[in-house]
Amino acid sequence: MTVLPDDGLSLAxxxxxxxxxxxxxxxxxxxxxxxxxxxxxxxEDALSTALEDGLSTRPLYTSHDTAPGTGHPGFAPFxxxxxxxxxxxxxxxxxxxxxxxxxxxxxxxxxxxLENGTTSLWLAVGPDALPVSxxxxxxxxxYLDLAPLALDAGSAYPEAGRELLRLYAERGxxxxxxxxxxxxxxxxxxxxxxEELDAAPAxxxxxxxxxxxxxxxxxxxxxxxxxxAGASAAEELGCxxxxxxxxxxxxxxxxxxxxxxxxxxxxxxxxxxxxxxxIAKLRxxxxxxxxxxxxxxxxxDGAQRQHCVTSxxxxxxxxPWVNMLRTTVAxxxxxxxxxxxxxxxxxxxxxxxSDAFARRIARNTSTILLEESHLAQVIxxxxxxxxxxxxxxxxxxxxxxxxxxxxxxxxxxxxxxSGLVGERIAATWxxxxxxxxxxxxxxxxVSEFPHxxxxxxxxxxxxxxxxxxxxxxxxxEQYEALRARSDAHLAATGARxxxxxxxxxxxxxxxxxxxxxxxxxxxxxxEPVHDPVTVDxxxxxAAFTASGAGVAVIxxxxxxxxxxxxxxxxxxxxxxxxxxxxxxxPMDYAGVDAYVYTGCDAVAVLTSTLDRMGxx
Numbered sequence: 143m144t145v146l147p148d149d150g151l152s153l154a155x156x157x158x159x160x161x162x163x164x165x166x167x168x169x170x171x172x173x174x175x176x177x178x179x180x181x182x183x184x185x186e187d188a189l190s191t192a193l194e195d196g197l198s199t200r201p202l203y204t205s206h207d208t209a210p211g212t213g214h215p216g217f218a219p220f221x222x223x224x225x226x227x228x229x230x231x232x233x234x235x236x237x238x239x240x241x242x243x244x245x246x247x248x249x250x251x252x253x254x255x256l257e258n259g260t261t262s263l264w265l266a267v268g269p270d271a272l273p274v275s276x277x278x279x280x281x282x283x284x285y286l287d288l289a290p291l292a293l294d295a296g297s298a299y300p301e302a303g304r305e306l307l308r309l310y311a312e313r314g315x316x317x318x319x320x321x322x323x324x325x326x327x328x329x330x331x332x333x334x335x336x337e338e339l340d341a342a343p344a345x346x347x348x349x350x351x352x353x354x355x356x357x358x359x360x361x362x363x364x365x366x367x368x369x370x371a372g373a374s375a376a377e378e379l380g381c382x383x384x385x386x387x388x389x390x391x392x393x394x395x396x397x398x399x400x401x402x403x404x405x406x407x408x409x410x411x412x413x414x415x416x417x418x419x420x421i422a423k424l425r426x427x428x429x430x431x432x433x434x435x436x437x438x439x440x441x442x443d444g445a446q447r448q449h450c451v452t453s454x455x456x457x458x459x460x461x462p463w464v465n466m467l468r469t470t471v472a473x474x475x476x477x478x479x480x481x482x483x484x485x486x487x488x489x490x491x492x493x494x495x496s497d498a499f500a501r502r503i504a505r506n507t508s509t510i511l512l513e514e515s516h517l518a519q520v521i522x523x524x525x526x527x528x529x530x531x532x533x534x535x536x537x538x539x540x541x542x543x544x545x546x547x548x549x550x551x552x553x554x555x556x557x558x559x560s561g562l563v564g565e566r567i568a569a570t571w572x573x574x575x576x577x578x579x580x581x582x583x584x585x586x587x588v589s590e591f592p593h594x595x596x597x598x599x600x601x602x603x604x605x606x607x608x609x610x611x612x613x614x615x616x617x618x619e620q621y622e623a624l625r626a627r628s629d630a631h632l633a634a635t636g637a638r639x640x641x642x643x644x645x646x647x648x649x650x651x652x653x654x655x656x657x658x659x660x661x662x663x664x665x666x667x668x669e670p671v672h673d674p675v676t677v678d679x680x681x682x683x684a685a686f687t688a689s690g691a692g693v694a695v696i697x698x699x700x701x702x703x704x705x706x707x708x709x710x711x712x713x714x715x716x717x718x719x720x721x722x723x724x725x726x727x728p729m730d731y732a733g734v735d736a737y738v739y740t741g742c743d744a745v746a747v748l749t750s751t752l753d754r755m756g757x758x
Contacts, residue, residue: 162202162204163182165202166181166182166183166185166186167181169185169186169189169201170182170185173185173188186200186201186202189201193419194374194375194376194570194573194574195374195375195376195377195537195540195541196540197376197533197536197537197540199418199529199533203528203529203532204528205528207528207529207531207532208528208531208532209531209532209534209535210535212525212531214226215227215228215521215522215525216445217442218432218436218442219428219429219432219433219442220428220429220431220432220445220446221425221426221428221429221432221534222425222480222521222522222525223428223445223480223521223522224428224445224446224447224448224480224482225445226521227521228480228518228520228521228522232518233477233512233517233518234476234477234481234482234483234484234508234512234518235261235262235290235482235483235484236259236260236261236262236483236484236505236508236509236512237260237261237262237263237264237290237292237449237483237484237485238255238260238262238263238264238485238486238501238504238505239264239265239266239294239451239485239487240252240255240263240264240265240266240272240280241265241266241271241272241495241604241605242271242272242495243271243272243273243276243605244276245272245273245276245277245279245280246279248265248272248276248280249279249280249281249282249283251498251501252280252281252284253283253284254498254501255501255505256284256289258502258505259505259506259508259509260505261289261290262289262290262291262292262322262483263284263289263290263291263292264292264293264294264485265277265280265291265292265293265294266294266295267293267294267295267298267302268295268296268297268298268299268302269296269297269298269608270296270605270606270607270608271294271605274295274298274301274302274305277302277305277306277309278305278309281309286309286310286313286315286319286320287315287316287319287320290321290322291306291322291323292322292323292325292362292408292449292483293306293322293323293324293325294325294362294364295324295325295326296331296334296335296608297331297335297337297339299324299325299326299327299328299331299339299343299344299347300326300343300344300346300347302324302325303324303325303326303343303347303360304347306324307324307350307355307358310355317354317355317356317357318356318357319357320355320357320358321357321358322357322358322359323358323359323360323361323362323408324347324351324358324359324360324361325361325362326343326344326347326348326360326361326362327361327362327363327364327385328340328341328344329385329388329389329554329555329558330362330363330364330366330367330385332555332558332611333367333368333371333381333558333563333611333612334367334607334608334609334610334611334612335608335609335610335611336610336611337608337610337611338555341392342396344360344361344389344392345392345393345395345396345398346396347360347361348360348361348393348396348398348402348403348406349396349397349398351406352398352402352405352406359405359406359407359408359447360406361389361393361406361407361408362407362408362409362410362449363382363385363386363389363407363408363409363410364410365378365379365381365382365385365409365410365411365412366410366411366412366451366454367611367612368381368382368563368567368612369411369412369453369455370412370454370455370612370614370615371564371567371568371571371612371613371614371615372455372567372568372570372571372574372613372615373567373570373571374570375419375422375423375537375541376537376540376541376543376544377541377544377563377566377567377570378411378412378423379423379426379427379430379537379538379541379544379545380541380542380543380544380545380547380548381544381548381554381563382409382411382427383427383430383431383434383541383542383545384545384548384549384553384554384557385554386407386409386431386434387434387549387553387554388553388554388555389403389406389407390403390404390407390434390438393406400438400439400440401440401441401444404435404440404444405444407446407447408447408448408449409427409431409446409447409448409449410448410449410450410451411423411424411427411448411449411450411451411481412450412451412452412453412454412455413450413451413452413453413472413473413475413476413479413481413484414452414453414455414456414472414475415453415456415467415468415471415472415475416475417471417472417474417475417478418475418524418529418530418533419533419537420450420472420475420476420479421475421478421479421524421530421534422479422530422533422534422537423479423537424448424450424476424479424480424481425479425480425524425530425534426534426535426537426538426541427446427448427541428445428446428448428480429534429538430538430541430542430545431445431446432445432446433542447482448480448481448482448483449481449482449483449484449485450476450479450481450483450484450485451484451485451487452468452469452472452473452476452484452485452486452487453468453472454487454491454492454614454616455615455616455617456468456472456617457487457489457491457492457616458492458585458587458588458616458617458618459492459493459616459618459622460587460588460592460596460618460621460622460625461586461587461588461592461593461596462489462490462492462493462599463489463587464586464587465487465489465490465491466489466503466507467586469486469487469489469504469507470507470511472486473486473507473508473511474511474517477508477511477512477517477518478517478523478524479524480522484508486504486505486507486508487504488500488501488503488504489503489504490599490601492616493599493600493601494600494601494602494603494604495601495602495603495604496601497601544566547562548562548563558611563612564612567612568613571615575620578617578620578745579620579743579744579745579746580741580742580743580744581662581665581740581741581744582741583617585617585618585621588617588618588621588622588665589618589621589665589744590661590665591661592621592625592661592664592665593664594628594638594664594667594669620745621665621666621745624665624666624667624745624748624749624752625666625667627667627752627757627758628666628667628668628752628757629667630757630758631667631757631758637669637690638667638668638669639667639668639669639692639751639752639755639757640668640669640670640671640689640690640691640692641659641663641668641669641670641671641691641692641693641694641695641751642670642671642672642685642686642689642691642693642694642695642714642719643656643659643660643670643671643672643694643695643697644677644682644685644686644694644695644696644697644710644714645672645675645676645677645697645698646676646677646678646682646696646697646698646702646706646710647676647698647699647702648676649675649676651698651699651701651702652676652697652698652699652702655697655698655725655726656672656697656725658697658725658738658740659695659697659723659725659738660672662738662744662747662748663695663748663751665744665748666744666745666747666748666749666751666752667752668693668748668751668752671689671690671691673685673688673689677710678706678710679706679709679710679713682710682713682714682717683713683714683716683717684717686714686717686718686719687717687718691719692719692720692721692754692755693719693720693721693722693723693751693754693755694714694719694721694722694723695722695723695724695725695738696710696711696714696722696723696724696725696734697725698725700726703724703726703729703731707724707731707734708731708732708733708734711724711731711732711733711734712732712733714733715733720754720755721735721736721751721754722734722735722736723735723736723737723738723747724736724737724738725737725738725739726739727739736750
């Protein structure tokens, strides 16, 4: 080993350390220049971003924000990963989902995936998907000793689980070679459908797996029904912990040892494009489950097994190509967070049955991150980040609080049936819906930068899923309803509803607000018309009449509004405009009916505009 000589050089030795207070003073000065008077901690709070669950993201994190008890990778509380080597051994399991009800087509798609990078399969089985009787045909040619299988069988989990174990035995797969999960999840099925299932078969399958098939887990703790209903990260974690604990009680009551019962569970979580929150969620989940196992008396020698699925809630039906970007960020977050298996939903998953191209892009997302970005070669990449460590700790406390509330209500089953879970999640989604409606949470391609002339992506309809439990929400649902009205109007009349952009003054005065207004109205399927690009008081009325639009929006600078807004508004009303908007925060101009501005309720504006134009 070579020892470098001490040359006495100390970098930055001449510069005194800056203090947190000095940084706050500088922030206060910047805010003061923008007309906001804050000082000290209030200045820092003014730059913080509120998250769900009462959490917030601050503008600055320092060494004072580290969380205690992070431990080491592969050791309790497993916050930094379930294995000492992280994902360096093989990365995460690339698990592709298949939900086609036709066994032959499923088989072709399965073989194509396995030949091109997928390492395991997630099969939807049961009355809403692949029939149990078709499982053998769908798995023709599959090396069951090499490809782990995970089932999502809903109410058919007893029959599907027994059929898969029969196939393993029939095709000569030894207990040491078989791996995967049978997917028994009675509480998850109840959350989705409202139907209570008998949990006894799940315990029987778990006992059989523990005895004869050590590589197979019988039960899945699926948190996606709660995420898809609009739950926050802490609520998703709280429900998964309560469900996992309920299954531990059932399995130990059926005669399994605690360690055996823990080994029969696999947890599924949603990975979103909020990468840091996803990373924190997976790390917090392992920490909290480790705490539950510890309290139950289990030795700290095994981490929670995690399966991550890119969020269906974030997927859009309009401009679905953007979903590729969303799922890439979500996959990166899942990998960095330490997920054992990752399912990337194809970009067209919300449109029906995915085609071969979409499935290829989905599996290649993981492949590129693993093989080209070498993401799994770093142990706990987010570890040591003051922001991530702090967010993980705060999220863990919020999730534990909700978990305790569920337990006080009698456990996950009782909390579902009493409405506690549904009501809490509904309140969370209502608050988030308001952010979506005002575009404070923008949706690229839908509420921001929509493309009305895009060619729709058409897919064969997927099998209808059973409902009756918690609702299924989507971020784009409010705008999707507006766009559907516009599409129907186009089909009935040959044209979309139109808004005339009355751009006043030189381009330097109207361009920004004209672009904003055009973007906003297109989000509701209302086509902007701005020909000519610039109008004045004398030409506005004639240009509006020639446009064929039903409503108009005036766009210019505040100074130009003061001189001409009222006059132009009156001219537009005289030319037959059903409604005249002004692109500015609400003021008092005669002839102006409404105002559009950053932070306005875009959904309310667009809905009322379509109503006024008679769009059914």
